[in-house]
Amino acid sequence: MEDSQTLISPTDLVGDRVRGLQEYAPEPLGETAQRLGLPPESLIKADANENPYGPTPAALRALAAYDSYHRYPDPVSRRLAARIAEYVGVPQEHILVANGSDELIDLILRLFRPGRNGGGIAEIIDCPPTFGMYSFYGATNDMSVVSVPRLEDYQLDMQGIAAICSDQRPRILFAASPNNPDGRLLDSDSLNALLGLPLLVVLDEAYVEFAACSRSTWVPERENLIVLRTFSKWAGLAGLRVGYGIFPSALMPSLWRLKSPYNVNGPAQTAALATLESADEALARVRRIVSDREAFYLRLEGISGLRVFPSQANYIMCTLQSGTLAELKEHMEARGILLRYYGQGRLESTLRISVDTPERNETIACALAEFVAGARTR
Ligand SMILES: Cc1ncc(COP(=O)(O)O)c(C=O)c1O
Missing domain, CATH: 3.40.640.10 (Type I PLP-dependent aspartate aminotransferase-like (Major domain))
Incomplete structure (x- = not known):
């Protein structure tokens, strides 16, 4: 092939607005499972406000x-x-x-x-x-x-x-x-x-x-x-x-x-x-998620060391009063629980939990209660 000198450098020409952006690439579930050494089906995925019951x-x-x-x-x-x-x-x-x-x-x-x-x-x-x-x-x-x-x-x-x-x-x-x-x-x-x-x-x-x-x-x-x-x-x-x-x-x-x-x-x-x-099938599931949300809210509210915000959606926002989000993430992931952690500025101690099935909501609440109790005594 002839030695050719290109006249432009495409990477240098990428617009400034793109350079400043953050790539949005959440870890796929299979990779999370591998990283945590857990089977994918054992994970509780409560980080993206998805519907735990799937399509109708x-x-x-x-x-x-x-x-x-x-x-x-x-x-x-x-x-x-x-x-x-x-x-x-x-x-x-x-x-x-x-x-x-x-x-x-x-x-x-x-x-x-x-x-x-x-x-x-x-x-x-x-x-x-x-x-x-x-x-x-x-x-x-x-x-x-x-x-x-x-x-x-x-x-x-x-x-x-x-x-x-x-x-x-x-x-x-x-x-x-x-x-x-x-x-x-x-x-x-x-x-x-x-x-x-x-x-x-x-x-x-x-x-x-x-x-x-x-x-x-x-x-x-x-x-x-x-x-x-x-x-x-x-x-x-x-x-x-x-x-x-x-x-x-x-x-x-x-x-x-x-x-x-x-x-x-x-x-x-x-x-x-x-x-x-x-639509009735899907809306019946919505009603179930709403009533589970209310029960989950009360359960989380009973955990001292967490501030819980009332929600009209299929997730609940909380702030942590002791311990850090990084420690909490480690604690929850060790138990196969994935939540959404914020951690910047005003959301420094904020997490968001998607409402899941009653059993999985309870598993999440128990793991959170355990963390908060441990964080207070550390
Ligand atoms: C407020 C809000 N709007 C829009 C979306 C995106 O919805 P869609 O999956 O339809 O792109 C989300 C997804 O999390 C959301 O939280």
């Missing part, structure tokens, strides 16, 4: 019967969108189905990011502690991310948000309700107040089935509200990646133009549709 029997049957792997899926998920419209109680013209709600966060930001000739929306408002993908996709879309931290009790800082908006420049605000990690709902007065500001409000209701209080039906009445929902949590389909947005209908033509053609694969559409056709 109807969804599994539909997947087993699926025979169109060689065909491209419906690019606009028609049948699924029609069912979603019935399920959420808004006309189908407001619904766009996507590859998880993550894809929709990115899509919304791509829709509004300023073009070469200006226009668009240059800034998003992020209200931490919250789901990390808002600021992540804000950064990857070259938008400025303005942080308005939540108050001590995890409510939005409405005064802080209003102060930023006083210059009347348009911004996109993301708010999860229930919020991740604390599990608190956004109240209607606050949502109304946000909608009265020069904001496009994206209300992320990934966990709303566990709270039974969706604002999806507000969308047709509001020009500046988008609601995001997903099949990952209540329907046990996190691995198939199906989310959807309820958008003001005026935005839909632009969204259809922008979205990737085959963003939701065939099996995912089929399983989500089957879930909705027998």
Whole structure:
């Protein structure tokens, strides 16, 4: 081969915004099991707010019967969108189905990011502690991310948000309700107040089935509200990646133009549709998780040395009053228990536990109680 001198160095040309990002690569379960020297089936995976019961029997049957792997899926998920419209109680013209709600966060930001000739929306408002993908996709879309931290009790800082908006420049605000990690709902007065500001409000209701209080039906009445929902949590389909947005209908033509053609694969559409056709099965499991959450909350609250936060979602946030998160992680992992540990800034001593089956919740509570008792006497 001839000795050739390349004229560019691609790695040096990677954009600055990418250099500053952290790779999101949680350890796969098989590797965790290997690292801990435990069989994978013995692990209690309570770190990602997944559904311990998995997909419904109807969804599994539909997947087993699926025979169109060689065909491209419906690019606009028609049948699924029609069912979603019935399920959420808004006309189908407001619904766009996507590859998880993550894809929709990115899509919304791509829709509004300023073009070469200006226009668009240059800034998003992020209200931490919250789901990390808002600021992540804000950064990857070259938008400025303005942080308005939540108050001590995890409510939005409405005064802080209003102060930023006083210059009347348009911004996109993301708010999860229930919020991740604390599990608190956004109240209607606050949502109304946000909608009265020069904001496009994206209300992320990934966990709303566990709270039974969706604002999806507000969308047709509001020009500046988008609601995001997903099949990952209540329907046990996190691995198939199906989310959807309820958008003001005026935005839909632009969204259809922008979205990737085959963003939701065939099996995912089929399983989500089957879930909705027998939604009672999935919602019965949701009710079980909610009642287990309440029992788990009381159990955790009884452990002195833990501060426990009431939650409307399928997880419970706690803070540790003695010992460190690193020590706790070691203690729990030795018992095959995986939780979500935060450990930075305001979340220095904070962990989040996904609600699992009653037996596994009890195993988690016992291991936590043991750790806290030991930490207090050390
Ligand atoms: C608040 C919130 N929104 C969205 C998501 C992502 O949902 P999906 O699996 O539909 O991308 C999560 C996942 O943990 C979440 O916590």
